[in-house]
Amino acid sequence: MEDQGSTYLRLFVDETTLYNRIVLGSLLPSGIWDPLPHFFQTWLRNFIGGSLVYLLSGFLWCFYIYYWKRNVYVPNDAIPSNKAMLLQISVAMKAMPWYSALPTLSEYMVENGWTKCFSRISDVGWLVYLLYLVIYLVMVEFGIYWMHRELHDIKPLYKYLHATHHIYNKQNTLSPFAGLAFHPLDGILQAVPHVVALFLVPTHFTSHIALLFLEAIWTANIHDCINANLWPVMGAGYHTIHHTTYRHNYGHYTVWMDWLFGTLRDPIDDGCKAM
Numbered sequence: 001m002e003d004q005g006s007t008y009l010r011l012f013v014d015e016t017t018l019y020n021r022i023v024l025g026s027l028l029p030s031g032i033w034d035p036l037p038h039f040f041q042t043w044l045r046n047f048i049g050g051s052l053v054y055l056l057s058g059f060l061w062c063f064y065i066y067y068w069k070r071n072v073y074v075p076n077d078a079i080p081s082n083k084a085m086l087l088q089i090s091v092a093m094k095a096m097p098w099y100s101a102l103p104t105l106s107e108y109m110v111e112n113g114w115t116k117c118f119s120r121i122s123d124v125g126w127l128v129y130l131l132y133l134v135i136y137l138v139m140v141e142f143g144i145y146w147m148h149r150e151l152h153d154i155k156p157l158y159k160y161l162h163a164t165h166h167i168y169n170k171q172n173t174l175s176p177f178a179g180l181a182f183h184p185l186d187g188i189l190q191a192v193p194h195v196v197a198l199f200l201v202p203t204h205f206t207s208h209i210a211l212l213f214l215e216a217i218w219t220a221n222i223h224d225c226i227n228a229n230l231w232p233v234m235g236a237g238y239h240t241i242h243h244t245t246y247r248h249n250y251g252h253y254t255v256w257m258d259w260l261f262g263t264l265r266d267p268i269d270d271g272c273k274a275m
Contacts, residue, residue, distance in 0.1 A: 008119065009111060009113050012107075012111045012119055012205055013038070013111050015206070016107050017038065017041075020033075020038075020041045020045045027048060039104065043100055043101065046100040047100040049213065050099060050216060051093065053213055053216040053217065054179075054216045054220075055089070058175075058179070058220050061220055061224060062175060062176055062177070065224060073224075073226045074224075074226065077172065080172055080173055084168075084173055084175065085175050087181075088181040091181040091182070092177065092179075092180040092181045092182075094184075095181075095183070095184040095187055098185075098188060099180070099188065102195065106194070106198065106208070109198070110205055116202045117202070117204070118203070119205055124202065129204055137253070139196075139200060140197055140211075141251065141252055142257060143192070143193025143196060144190055144251075144252040145257035145258070145261070147189055147190050147193060148251075148252075149261075151189065151190070152247070161185055161186040164181070164183040165183070166243065168181065168243065169243045174223050174240065174243060175224070177223075179216070179222070179223045180216060191215060194208065194211065194212055194215075218252075218253070221236065222234065222235060222236045222238075222239040223236065223239065224236050231255070232254045233255075234249065234251045238264075238265075238266075238267055240267075245265065247263065248263050248264065249265055
């Protein structure tokens with residue numbers, strides 16, 4: 001039984017090793033990363049991968065809404081300055097080494113069999129996989145809502161952590177690059193529910209990793225001040241209200257937790273333009 005367990009855990013190690021070789025082998029000479037222990041290879045891969053996702057998604061989205069579609073989605077007087085966006089990039093990139101530690105730690109715990117992760121969808125079947133995924137996402141939504149809300153309600157947490165993000169509090173200061181412009185500990189705390197859920201519900205390992213990296217793209221989207229009006233999605237229209245009132249719309253992917261706990265405020269004429 002122990003041998004079977006070790007063999008199964010090896011699937012996780014093999015998977016993370018493959019990711020490391022794809023990312024690091026494509027971008028760096030093998031002499032730089034190959035001698036590193038597996039844990040540090042994984043951290044380096046997460047750092048490089050996270051940085052690329054953040055920078056590429058941010059640059060492409062800013063180019064699209066601020067230059068290619070200039071004055072279509074965002075009025076000229078609401079476009080943030082290059083200086084403001086560079087400041088956001090600076091804050092995010094200073095935090096990125098610390099952000100990268102969380103998925104690295106979660107992968108280490110998975111590889112050692114401390115979580116309920118499974119490696120192959122065929123181990124449970126597609127129907128059960130989808131059921132587990134829904135439960136996982138509900139747990140993440142619940143956890144991020146309350147983590148975000150407490151970062152506002154507990155004054156020292158807001159003053160010393162979350163206030164770093166809330167200096168971007170109106171349309172001409174918010175941009176897709178603000179999505180990861182947090183104090184490092186703040187950003188980690190808001191992603192912790194992704195990891196806690198691994199101990200509570202069986203989760204497909206690859207899906208967990210993909211959802212963590214989706215955070216960089218998602219947070220870029222909800223800071224662009226464009227109200228897509230796709231209920232129940234917690235889009236930028238809702239999130240811009242959060243940045244102006246500080247007391248509403250703490251949710252992550254959907255508005256359901258805000259609706260359930262009485263903090264929902266619908267986008268109105270709040271400076272965001274509907275698509």
